[in-house]
Amino acid sequence: MKGSGSATDWQEIDRWDHGVGWLAYPDETMRRASHAIEVDGEVWLVDPVDHDGLDDLVTDLGSVSGVAVLLDRHKRDAAAVANRHDVAVHVPAFMREIADDFSAPVELIERELGETGYELYELKNNGFWKEAALYSDDTETLVVPESLGTSSYFRASGERLGVHPMLRLFPPRKLARLSPERVLVGHGAGIHEDAAAAVQDALDGSRTRAPSLYARTAREFIFG
Numbered sequence: 001m002k003g004s005g006s007a008t009d010w011q012e013i014d015r016w017d018h019g020v021g022w023l024a025y026p027d028e029t030m031r032r033a034s035h036a037i038e039v040d041g042e043v044w045l046v047d048p049v050d051h052d053g054l055d056d057l058v059t060d061l062g063s064v065s066g067v068a069v070l071l072d073r074h075k076r077d078a079a080a081v082a083n084r085h086d087v088a089v090h091v092p093a094f095m096r097e098i099a100d101d102f103s104a105p106v107e108l109i110e111r112e113l114g115e116t117g118y119e120l121y122e123l124k125n126n127g128f129w130k131e132a133a134l135y136s137d138d139t140e141t142l143v144v145p146e147s148l149g150t151s152s153y154f155r156a157s158g159e160r161l162g163v164h165p166m167l168r169l170f171p172p173r174k175l176a177r178l179s180p181e182r183v184l185v186g187h188g189a190g191i192h193e194d195a196a197a198a199v200q201d202a203l204d205g206s207r208t209r210a211p212s213l214y215a216r217t218a219r220e221f222i223f224g
Contacts, residue, residue: 010051014182014190018139020057021184024049031151031188032076035143038062039116044090046070046134047145047186050077055084066090068113070145072098072130074186079104090114092132094125123147123172133175140181142195147172148202150188153217156209161191161198165217168210171203 013033014021021035034048036058042065043058058064064085067078072095079102082089088105090113091098099106109120109132118134124147125131134143147164148154154162161183163171176199183199184190191198 010053012057014184014192016141016182016192018061018141019184020061021190022049022051022054022057024051029151029153033184033186033188033190034076035184036061037116037118037141037143039118042114042116044068044113044116044118045078045081046143046184047074048077048081050081054081066107066114067104068109068134069095069098070132070134070143071186074145075101078102092120092122092130094122095130095132098130118143121174123174124167133172135178135180140179141184142175142178142180142182142199143184144172144175145186148175148183148199149185150191154187156205156213156216159202159205159209161185161202162213163202163206165210165213168206168213171206173203175199176203 011023011026019037021033023033032049035046037044038061041062043062045067064087066087067082068090069078078089082104088107089102090107090109093108093110112119117138118136121133123131123133131146147167148161179196182192183195
């Protein structure tokens, strides 16, 4: 499910004018995706999985100003990357209880990631799941770490973007208010064309397509 060891065969994804994404372990089932977002020469790393050459990849965009963790389970390599760049790990204020899990300085995000213009949206906040999204009106970029994804186990037939299997019956409908030009996700490559339509389709079909997704997943689990 997850790759381990030195990530030397990493893959670049999601290159756009103000950032880049990567898969540290392209062959793993979970396809954990990470992103570097540039705003006015400052770079913010979102849910990073470390790999050989990461520093060269991101410093081409500018100086690293911070690391953001948007899902309580996405601690990944945030502390190691933050310490290497002498910056803090930033977590949503409603996730403050995970602050002690990082061996690095931690700062809380209240409404905006630093002064980037990326606004924080609370998607899930319960004892089982805490997740936030980021959205910038300036770049029309939406970052969703877990509720939406493009890995095969997220997507029913015909979907470019899918709701997480565990959220299919109660999808994050507040995302329908946004009109992103691109969607960056925590599992798989992002959506860079007709992104708003892909989000709307994922939300609209979340429940009705759930049975087919579950059936396919069960078949793959049983028969490989």
